[in-house]
Amino acid sequence: MATMKDVAREAGVALGSVSRVINHAPGVKQKTIDKVNAAIKKLNYVPDEYARGLKVKSSKTVALILPSIWNLFFAEFAYYVEKYLAEKNxxxxxCNYSNNPKAEQHYIKMAKQNKIDAIICITYDDLDKYFYAGIPLVSIDRYFEQKISYVTSENYEGGRLAAEELLKHGVKHPAFIGTYNHNPSDVMKRHKGFAEYLSEQGYEFADVYLLEPVTKEEEETELFKLLDKNPEVDGIFCNTDSLLLDVKNWLAQREISVPEQIQLIGYDGIKPDFNSELGISTIRQPLPEMAKCAVEMVIEKVEQHRDEQRIERFPVSYIEGNTTKNI
Amino acid sequence: MATMKDVAREAGVALGSVSRVINHAPGVKQKTIDKVNAAIKKLNYVPDEYARGLKVKSSKTVALILPSIWNLFFAEFAYYVEKYLAEKNxxxxxCNYSNNPKAEQHYIKMAKQNKIDAIICITYDDLDKYFYAGIPLVSIDRYFEQKISYVTSENYEGGRLAAEELLKHGVKHPAFIGTYNHNPSDVMKRHKGFAEYLSEQGYEFADVYLLEPVTKEEEETELFKLLDKNPEVDGIFCNTDSLLLDVKNWLAQREISVPEQIQLIGYDGIKPDFNSELGISTIRQPLPEMAKCAVEMVIEKVEQHRDEQRIERFPVSYIEGNTTKNI
DNA sequence: CTGAAAGCGCTTACAG
DNA sequence: CTGAAAGCGCTTACAG
Incomplete structure (x- = not known):
């Protein structure tokens, strides 16, 4: 493969000049630029990012660390992150975080080894390790201790909206199901917003709010405990769409019909892909915009060496699906 | 950050010796190894992959090129590919292929620039470009012109199985819906297997088999044309689970009930995540095994410079869900 | 078994 | 505006 030296020889200029035209350095004569570009074309030259990276200590790469790409919410997010990243070159x-226990360790080491420029990270575990590795970081949904920047949705408003829609659809005995982590996260505001709206309207609600880690079986058990104790429940706000899907299956197994007997509203707005719908009723987060924002924030940190904390919250909207009744 | 030179100084050995112990070169005295390792620990040294990559022309990186990670089938596949890749370091x-039209071009250039060791590629477009870039490649579902290795499932058997299950579930008037690409792919055998099994059993079937590219709207239109012409249809084999999900929504909009009026069987076995189920009836591909095989094939090509064509087909199984009737 | 040295392909002061 | 040169942090023959 042709190297920069070959290009220089072909163009009849010095090595440095080739580098300058490639990097669009200011103050290069047009004639030189033309000669170099012609030589590049002719030799089909493409610069070696590794040699470049060795000098400039950057790889134009960001690591996306998440529990698992195998999840529609994360998959859509990753899709857009990659898209916007590619636009910025x-x-x-x-990095699927949850594969192995020592994964964090592994990925931090990798980040150092490979001159990862930055990290976009979705984890509800401790972020300190990344943070202290000195690599620019933006997180999703995380809380604001230790000045980590993050992007999230209007979780509090989303919780309120879910409650409001449930009531609007005729629910008289609402319930909540979800989990939370001991690390504070913005996501917890969904529960708060839900609770506060209902109390303002003079409603009580049955509550299954579990501290992680928690298995599916436990969630199922708790759901049915709740239903046994509160057989009048006729509407449930599920903290995520994933959970809604599970709840729907569990209810189906006991022959409880959705939405006739119990209405369900989720959170996230997951879709099977770009142009399909799951058809569930949910509070949709504007994932494309959130991904774009995360990319911009992280690149700003990298290129402008800014490291103050920045928090961006995006508005949510209600999507009507078939897990609520027609009104 | 500490460099190899620092480690050498700290350990009181030459640069080359440090390199040798890091790379587990044979014939290094145990005492040297110990000294070096101690220095590495002490200085918290981690080797720079870029300097290494510059010398050895390898990055220990494989590009996964696919239409879109935003798709449960691809997301699960990517999840396992990353997992097995990480195990092999x-x-x-x-690389989301379908973002932009000139993406192929872009990713090939990137591959060269970054010393990508290999490519795992899911695309139903032309693969020539990757192939001729001289980078080891394994594909998914692709056909065997030009000696490209691939892994796929027993598509023919899968098609037969779908037909068999439909009949077993009492379907009298089966139909097929799906799309195909002008590039021959192993996936087309699903249609063939389906057709042949039915004909062996003395059944006819209504067929919507469309050449890509095709929009959702066209698929929907064709489906209803078929249903108008063949109102007796009571069971449909959908070429993918994604499509099944759409078909289900379309039928719901016309108040055709699944599985009471029409039973549906998909193909792929997609799940929302590791421990949830969508609950649809489908022909499941063993994705973890397929991903593992793809990773092994590609690493074998890289490390053993093998480039003969290899094809691996994995057996499928029927998963009973709620889009077919209980028998 | 291990030093000393060349070189991978770039970038970037430093002269001029 | 552009050459010539040093150097980024490694690996790997080559001696010894």
Whole structure:
């Protein structure tokens, strides 16, 4: 493969000049630019990012660290992150966090080894490790201790909206199901918003709010405990769409019909892909915009060496599906 | 950050010796190894992959090129590919193929620039470009012109199985819906297997088999044309689970009930995540095994410079869900 | 078994 | 505006 030296020889200029035209350095004569570009074309030259990276200590790569790409919410997010990163000429290294226990360790080491420029990270575990590795970081949904920047949705408003829609659809005995982590996260505001709206309207609600880690079986058990104790429940706000899907299956197994007997509203707005719908009723987060924002924030940190904390919250909207009744 | 030179100084050995112990070169005295390792620990040294990559022309990275990670089938596949790659100390660069039209071009250039060791590729468009870029390649579902290795499922058997299950579930008037690409792919055998099984059993079937590219709207239109012409249809084999989900929504809009009026069987076995189920009836591909095989094939090509064509087909199984009737 | 040295392909002061 | 040169942090023959 042709190297920069070959290009220089072909163009009849010095090595440095080739480098300058490639990097669009200011103050290069047009004639030189033309000669170099002609030589590049002729030799089909493409610069070696590794040699470049060795000098400039950057790889134009950001690592996306998440529990698992195998999840429609994360998959859509990753899709857009990659898309916006590619537009800015950055690459995406995919890191499935939850594969192995020592994964954090592994990925931090990798980040150092490979001159990862930055990290976009979705984890409800401790972020300190990344943070202290000195690599620019933006997180999703995380809380604001230790000045980590993050992007999230209007979780509090989303919780209120879910409650409001449930009531609007005729629910008289609402319930909540979801989990939370001991690390504070913005996501917890969904529960708060839900609770506060209902109390303002003079409603009580049955509550299954479990501290992680928690298995599916436990969630199922708790749901049915709740239903046994509160057989009048006729509407449930599920903290995520994933959970809604599970709840729907569990209810189906006991022959409880959705939405006739119990109406369900989820959170996230997941879709099977770009142009399909799951058809569930849910509070949709504007994922494309959120991904774009995360990319911009992280690139700003990298290129402008800014490291103050920034928090962006995006508005949510209600999507009517078939897990609520027609009004 | 500490460099190899620092480690050498700290350990009181030459640069080359440090390199040798890091790379587990044979014939290094145990005492040297110990000294070096101690220095590495002490200085918290981690080797720079870029300097290494510059010398050895490898990055321990494979690019996963696919239409879109935003798709449960691809997301699960990517999840396992990353997992197995990580086990072998390789990294995964994620490339969403369908973002932009000139993406192929872009990703090939990137591959060259970044010393991508290999490509795992899911695309039903032309693969020539990757192939001729001289980078080891394994594909999914692709056909065997030009000696490209691939892994796929027993598509023919899967098609037969779908037909068999439909009949077993009492379907009298089966139909097929799906699309195909002008590039021959193993996936087309699903249609063939389906057709042949039915004809062996003395059944006819209504067929919507469309050449891509095709929009959702066209698929929907064709489906209803078929249903108008063949109102007796009571069971449909959908070429993919994604499509099944759409078909289900379309039928719901016309108040055709599934599975009471029409039973549906899909193909793929997609799940929302590791421990949830969508609850649809489908022909499941063993994705973890397929991903593992793809990773092994590609690493074998890289490390053993093998480039003969290899084809692996994995057996499928029927998963009973709620889009077919209980028998 | 291990030093000393060359070189991978770039970038970037430093002269001029 | 552009050459010539040093150097980024490694690996790997080559001696010894």
């Amino acid at each position: 950055y690459k995406l290294l995919l | 390789y990294k995964l660069l994620l």
